[in-house]
Amino acid sequence: MLEITDLVAGYGKSEVLRGISLEVKEGQIAIIIGPNGAGKTTLFRTIFGLLPTRSGKILFENEDLTKMSSLTRVKKGIALVPQGRNVFPDLNVLENLEMGAYTVVADKKEIQARMEECYRLFPVLRERRIQRAATLSGGEQQMLVIARALMSKPRFMMLDEPSLGISPRLVKEIFKTIHTINQTTNTTIALVEQNAKIALKLGHVGYVMEGGQIKMSGTTHDLACDERVKHAYLGKRE
């Protein structure tokens, strides 16, 4: 579904991604782990088109994305859940969700149906639907951002550290929901996660990213058993 070869991108003079190649097959959950500053967020931003590709290819269903705008990529079925709680603070939950469907569907009934699906996945959002997003807890905001991304019915969804700054109980719940989304709608998922231990349990394939390059890759099972990964990312918990 997604095939990246030798991707190079960065900000201004600094080159952050230095030749990334990776592949995510349809229906899979791919996990990307790596230390702070490795370029994980930059990778997602480039795949989504918020940052221009300097060289290399991003193939999505055999179509090269590199020249397309973010808007076109959204329409092709790609969604991004950005790092941090990127809600629209003064819009209520309902309006936040509406914005998620903004460029993709106009039909009111269809939007309503998609909202119902979101509420089924995150029942708390239904209770909060006329509350301003800023009044939600951190975990609820994260759920809202994921639900908002789902409103475009993406076939490929990237999630950038959805567990950041959220209570362990909620992290579990969110990961369970991500699993459900993947299972029930066959949405292909790429997940950046600091919390390598539970992430590797969730995913099918994994990539270890360091200094703008892929240092290791394999099935999540293999990675979880690898000594170096254990040492660097699962170390303290073992």
Add this chain to the structure above:
Amino acid sequence: MIEQLLIKGLSLGAIYAMIAIGFCLLWQSSRLVNFAEGEFVTIPAFLMVFFYSVLKLPFAPAIIAAIIVSAFLLGFVMKKTLVDALIARGNTPFVVTTIALGFLVRDSLTVFATPEALHFPSMIPQTPLQFGGAMFSSLDLWNIFVAAVVIVCLHLFIRKTKQGKALQAVAQNREAAGIMGIDVQKMILMAFVINAVLVAFSASLAAPIYMVKYDMGNELGLKAFYAAIIGGFNQVKGALLGGLLVGLIEIFTAAYISTQYKSGFVLIVLIAVILFKPEGILGTKEQL
């Protein structure tokens, strides 16, 4: 007496409020502060005189034509030229450029149009109206009415329509709006066009009171700027409140203290707000 002053103050405040709201919308959507906002009022005022007195259009079409041309020039052309050229460099170059643009507009009008003050009639005849014991000017009531209609329409547009909500989304979180596939540049263009329409309405109300003159925007732009700061730069309702407050303060100061102190009093309130609630009365703190 109080009622009369109240109406006069709200009438003046309504003119300021429309400009201040435009100002805020520009800031919210584009993070740019337009220092030529005063001249953005002067230009449609001159356009009205041009269409009415020079081209001899009937009154209402002249005003409508001025609003449309203003939306094109101050909205569309402004966005496609200065804004597009400067927005990537942040606010400071834009501020400097719009200060220069203000000079350019004033000087060009003096040279190519006229340094004299021009008369422009009001939309309705000015007659004193009596309600109970108090006398009101029909013009003041009309100003309040027009501004209220314009602001309510704007409010409904922003709150209820898809485009309006997208504009709010851009104002509240530009990055996330982009991720939704919302065309941020298009929303900024929309904000500039809305601002141009607001200032044109404001001009149509201000012109009969202030006379149409190359420097009429100095005072109006400054007061609208104060209003936006007092009410809260990042909230449309803040700009509305700020505008009305500035109008009321001016009228009450002029009546009870002295006309000469009216601007001074506004400044005192401005400084008090900056000291005690820098984000403005209704403004919210921004995490930049």
